[in-house]
Amino acid sequence: MRHRKYPFIVGFLFLPVLLYVALVIWPYLQTFGYSMTDWSGASQQMNFIGLRNYTKLFGDSTFLLALQHNLLLLLVLPLVTILLALFFAFMLNVGGRSGTGGVQGVRGAAFYKVVFFFPQVLSVAILSVLFQGVYRTDQGGLLNGVLVKLGLEDANHPWQWLADPDLGLWCVVGVLVWSGVGFYLVLFSAAMQNVPKDIYEAALLDGAGRAQTFFKITLPLLWETVQTAWVYLAIAAMDAFALVSTMTPGAYYGGGPDHHSEIMATLLMRNFITYGKAGYACAMGVVIFFITLVLSVVSLRVTRREKIEF
Amino acid sequence: MSTNTDAATVPAQRSGSDAPRKPAREQRFADGGGILNVFSHGFLALWALMIIVPLIWIVLGSFKTNAQIGGSAWSWPSHWHLDAFSRAWTKGIGGFFANTVIVLAGSLTLTMLLGAMAAYVLARYEFRGNRTIYYFFVAGAMFPVYLALVPLFFMVKNLGQISPLLGLNSYLGLILVYTAYSLPFTVFFLYSFFRSLPTAVHEAAMIDGCSHTRAFFQVMVPMAKSGLISVFIFNVLGQWNQYLLPVTLMQQQSGTDPDRSMLAQGLMNLAVQSGYASDFPGLFAGMTIAMLPVLVVYLSFQKQVQAGLTSATLK
Numbered sequence: 001m002r003h004r005k006y007p008f009i010v011g012f013l014f015l016p017v018l019l020y021v022a023l024v025i026w027p028y029l030q031t032f033g034y035s036m037t038d039w040s041g042a043s044q045q046m047n048f049i050g051l052r053n054y055t056k057l058f059g060d061s062t063f064l065l066a067l068q069h070n071l072l073l074l075l076v077l078p079l080v081t082i083l084l085a086l087f088f089a090f091m092l093n094v095g096g097r098s099g100t101g102g103v104q105g106v107r108g109a110a111f112y113k114v115v116f117f118f119p120q121v122l123s124v125a126i127l128s129v130l131f132q133g134v135y136r137t138d139q140g141g142l143l144n145g146v147l148v149k150l151g152l153e154d155a156n157h158p159w160q161w162l163a164d165p166d167l168g169l170w171c172v173v174g175v176l177v178w179s180g181v182g183f184y185l186v187l188f189s190a191a192m193q194n195v196p197k198d199i200y201e202a203a204l205l206d207g208a209g210r211a212q213t214f215f216k217i218t219l220p221l222l223w224e225t226v227q228t229a230w231v232y233l234a235i236a237a238m239d240a241f242a243l244v245s246t247m248t249p250g251a252y253y254g255g256g257p258d259h260h261s262e263i264m265a266t267l268l269m270r271n272f273i274t275y276g277k278a279g280y281a282c283a284m285g286v287v288i289f290f291i292t293l294v295l296s297v298v299s300l301r302v303t304r305r306e307k308i309e310f
Numbered sequence: 311m312s313t314n315t316d317a318a319t320v321p322a323q324r325s326g327s328d329a330p331r332k333p334a335r336e337q338r339f340a341d342g343g344g345i346l347n348v349f350s351h352g353f354l355a356l357w358a359l360m361i362i363v364p365l366i367w368i369v370l371g372s373f374k375t376n377a378q379i380g381g382s383a384w385s386w387p388s389h390w391h392l393d394a395f396s397r398a399w400t401k402g403i404g405g406f407f408a409n410t411v412i413v414l415a416g417s418l419t420l421t422m423l424l425g426a427m428a429a430y431v432l433a434r435y436e437f438r439g440n441r442t443i444y445y446f447f448v449a450g451a452m453f454p455v456y457l458a459l460v461p462l463f464f465m466v467k468n469l470g471q472i473s474p475l476l477g478l479n480s481y482l483g484l485i486l487v488y489t490a491y492s493l494p495f496t497v498f499f500l501y502s503f504f505r506s507l508p509t510a511v512h513e514a515a516m517i518d519g520c521s522h523t524r525a526f527f528q529v530m531v532p533m534a535k536s537g538l539i540s541v542f543i544f545n546v547l548g549q550w551n552q553y554l555l556p557v558t559l560m561q562q563q564s565g566t567d568p569d570r571s572m573l574a575q576g577l578m579n580l581a582v583q584s585g586y587a588s589d590f591p592g593l594f595a596g597m598t599i600a601m602l603p604v605l606v607v608y609l610s611f612q613k614q615v616q617a618g619l620t621s622a623t624l625k
Contacts, residue, residue: 008522009431016428016493017443023465023490024450030461041460088357091350108354114612115358118365121608121615122601123551125574129581129597133371133590134364140380142367149384178360186616239454242553246578265456272460285457292453 031289034282041278053283063284066255066262069169070238073263074295078233081177082226085184088116090214092185093192094200113189116182124242131175132247135161162248165260172243172261176236184229191225192218227299234295238288241265264288365601372398372595379590397589398580398596405569406576407599413481413572414549417488421545424489425496426538430526432497433504434512444501450494459558462487466559479560479570487555492545499544503537504530543615550604553578573600 035053039046057063092109119127134142137160144161147153162168195218203213219226245266250256252274253266264284272281371379372394373387432444463478466487470477477483507530515529531538556572571579580596583589608615 005435005522006437009435009437011523012427012431012526013443016424016497019424019486019490020447020450020493023462023487024458024494025446027458027461027465028450028453031457034460084357088354091354112354112358113616114609115361117612117616118605118608119361121547121551121604123574123577123604124553125551125577126597126600129577129593130364130368132581133368133594138380139382142364145382145384181357182361190617235452235454239456241454241456246581265454268456269459278460282460285460289453289457296452 028289031282031285034279035286036283037279039279039282040276041272041281042276046279049279053280054287056280057283057287062259062262063264063267065259066264066267067287069261069263070240070291072169073173073237073240074234076173077176077180077237078230080173081180081184081233082229084177084181085188085229086219086222086226088112088181088185089188089192090218093189094210094213094218113182113186116185118182119179120183122179125246127175127179128243128246131171132162135171135247137161137163163257165257168248168257168261169244172240172247175243175247176240180233180236184233187229188222188225191222195221231296231299234299235292238292238295239265241269245269368594368601369598372591372598374591374594376590379594394589394591394595395599397592398599401580401583401592401596402569402571402576403573403580403596403599406571406573409481409570409576410550410573413484413488414546416481416485417492417549418542418545420485420489421492421496421549422538422542425493425541426500426531426534427526428493429497429500430504430530433501434530444497447494447497450491451498455491455554459554463558477563479563479567481570484556484559484572487559488549488552491555492549496541496545499541500534500537503534507533539614540617543611546607547604547615550574 034046036048036050037046038049038053092112122130136142136144137158139145139148139155139158141158141161144153144158148155148158153159160167162171199217199221200213203217208216240263244255244261244263245253248254248256248261250266253269255262255266255270265288268281268284268288271277271284370387373390374385375388378385378387428447432440432447466476466483467478469483470480474480475482476486511533512525512529515525520529551574552572553574556575557578560570560572560575562569569576577596577600581593
């Protein structure tokens with residue numbers, strides 16, 4: 001009955017590992033190597049120049065601006081998305097008028113979940129085209145159309161949204177939040193449903209209000225999920241490439257007007273594809289890699305709390 | 311936790327007078343429900359509108375004329391022609407659709423097969439290097455794809471010198487890349503799933519003289535069906551919506567090279583073209599066509615989609 005184990009293990013692992021190492025691990029490692037060269041990307045010719053790309057990077061005002069924008073995204077995106085998602089999830093699960101059962105969600109919770117989640121399954125390309133329509137600067141734009149109709153803005157001086165230097169990046173944040181809230185809502189909802197109902201019922205027997213229930217019961221019990229969400233959103237904030245590069249103005253990979261919505265990813269792609277500075281682009285990649293790494297580790301360590309079993 | 315202290319003191323004061331008289335029906339939060347319920351419903355409905363309205367607006371847009379779209383966001387289509395849809399389809403949406411289906415058919419099969427095989431061996435067999443390989447896979451799920459983009463581009467380009475079937479702008483090349491980048495997550499998810507399955511059935515099969523390979527395909531795979539479905543849906547959506555990889559790898563290499571754009575990528579190109587040609591109805595129709603299959607899949611499997619995507623992140 002004993003079959004030989006090792007040929008089987010090797011047979012099953014060989015192809016997946018080969019594919020994975022060749023197309024994922026090896027390119028990641030190569031990025032580190034190339035970041036220390038003056039490689040142009042077009043030819044195979046390159047010279048080793050040590051850390052010069054990195055010193056240049058931190059004297060590059062455009063890169064520092066892009067870094068600043070990424071850090072801003074990092075701060076705002078998780079905060080807004082998580083707060084909205086938590087609020088909605090709480091409303092859907094606990095916020096309802098109580099009928100025969102002690103604690104329940106609002107009516108139509110299932111419908112809301114289906115609708116809120118939908119943007120998550122749309123491609124970024126669809127999001128981008130959709131919101132270019134929404135953010136149109138004339139009255140054909142949905143947002144301007146609505147605001148004019150409501151009398152909130154002057155039809156002759158419509159807002160410039162994506163073309164406005166101060167507003168462009170926030171418009172992208174708006175799209176990210178719009179599409180992300182549903183996912184985190186469902187995530188938090190699932191976690192809330194794991195919390196035993198009697199805990200809530202005990203609290204409401206004791207006369208706890210909704211706000212109190214939320215801050216004293218829901219949030220502490222959901223802490224671990226919130227933490228996961230935070231890491232995912234942080235990674236999303238470091239990325240944001242597809243939306244910024246297609247939505248914001250700018251000749252190659254967006255980032256405009258005049259670098260006002262520039263992020264590291266768009267700068268990287270422009271240096272690589274347009275300017276032919278592949279080595280320099282790789283150095284940016286390495287910087288992004290380390291920021292992501294540090295973020296994930298820090299947010300998992302610092303925010304660690306005692307695990308509550310129920 | 312502070313809840314415990316609250317819970318300890320308050321019931322003692324209350325239980326004597328209040329609680330017994332209150333019928334179960336009327337248990338509710340101390341701050342009632344009325345106003346807050348209206349308030350919460352208001353917010354929920356507002357957010358739902360913010361999601362539904364733009365989507366419907368796009369669908370309506372594909373029936374409008376250019377002048378109507380440019381004129382006012384509130385214009386209503388004057389007649390319900392399907393011209394824009396046929397224009398969008400002939401401009402390439404049909405082809406992009408076919409490209410995407412071809413690539414996904416290959417990459418999903420390969421992802422599920424290789425992912426399940428690797429995850430199964432890592433989860434169920436002890437051997438030297440097991441943990442190392444597992445962590446290797448998990449690490450790949452942590453980092454954004456575009457970090458590897460520069461070398462990956464050249465890797466695929468070099469593959470093209472081995473065989474033109476594998477290079478840039480080839481179906482097979484993209485299938486392999488999609489598979490490789492879906493593996494970390496697939497392995498990560500299925501690993502914990504295979505671990506949670508009972509061992510007894512597998513052992514019984516082995517005693518009956520079943521080979522390792524057969525035990526996997528005929529015993530373990532059917533047992534892991536629900537996990538496989540979750541991760542499958544996750545991969546369908548992820549790969550269907552992938553944008554960065556095809557943009558980098560599926561550019562036409564020469565004038566004679568056929569356009570093998572994926573749907574998301576093709577739609578973006580169409581957006582740029584329609585901008586020049588001012589064919590917004592065509593663009594909106596193209597978007598409607600691209601959204602429709604996703605909507606159908608989502609509505610028919612929304613329970614599994616939600617469960618699959620969220621359980622995936624929670625594990």
